[in-house]
Amino acid sequence: MSPPVQASVESDRLREALEAFGHRFTEQRGAVHRFLAGTDTHPTAEEVFHGVRAQLPAISLATVYKNLETLVGCGMAIKLSYSDGSSRYDGRTDPHHHARCNRCGAVMDVPGSLPTEMMTASDVCPGFHVTGYRLEFTGVCASCA
Numbered sequence: 001m002s003p004p005v006q007a008s009v010e011s012d013r014l015r016e017a018l019e020a021f022g023h024r025f026t027e028q029r030g031a032v033h034r035f036l037a038g039t040d041t042h043p044t045a046e047e048v049f050h051g052v053r054a055q056l057p058a059i060s061l062a063t064v065y066k067n068l069e070t071l072v073g074c075g076m077a078i079k080l081s082y083s084d085g086s087s088r089y090d091g092r093t094d095p096h097h098h099a100r101c102n103r104c105g106a107v108m109d110v111p112g113s114l115p116t117e118m119m120t121a122s123d124v125c126p127g128f129h130v131t132g133y134r135l136e137f138t139g140v141c142a143s144c145a
């Protein structure tokens with residue numbers, strides 16, 4: 001049985017991105033990316049580990065960490081780092097914002113992006129070359145309210 005077309009297009013895209021940055025496509029990297037791309041909960045590395053272990057029982061948390069960093073390095077995932085030292089990963093790399101619940105820590109996607117003019121504005125900070133931005137809404141989610 002051949003895999004669904006969508007899945008193979010997705011793994012071709014991952015393979016190309018990895019190879020462009022000098023990394024090999026491995027079954028483990030594929031599984032980590034598939035798990036991330038299939039969820040919108042912005043999981044922690046531990047959550048990715050638990051999800052991927054169902055398919056690849058031999059995978060270690062350390063490998064999941066390394067594979068996540070590799071995916072971030074080649075632009076196939078985004079790392080959201082927080083001031084308490086925790087990090088979450090996002091398989092969605094198109095422009096979007098996040099809303100984070102102050103009570104349960106849930107992170108939700110918020111569609112939209114800032115106008116391009118703001119990204120190139122020279123008055124963002126004198127001499128600063130803007131390559132991206134991060135906008136996070138904070139508050140209380142529907143289940144905590």
Ligand SMILES: [Zn+2]
Nearest residue numbers: 101104141144
């Ligand atoms: Zn909440």
Ligand SMILES: [Zn+2]
Nearest residue numbers: 090092098109
């Ligand atoms: Zn997101």
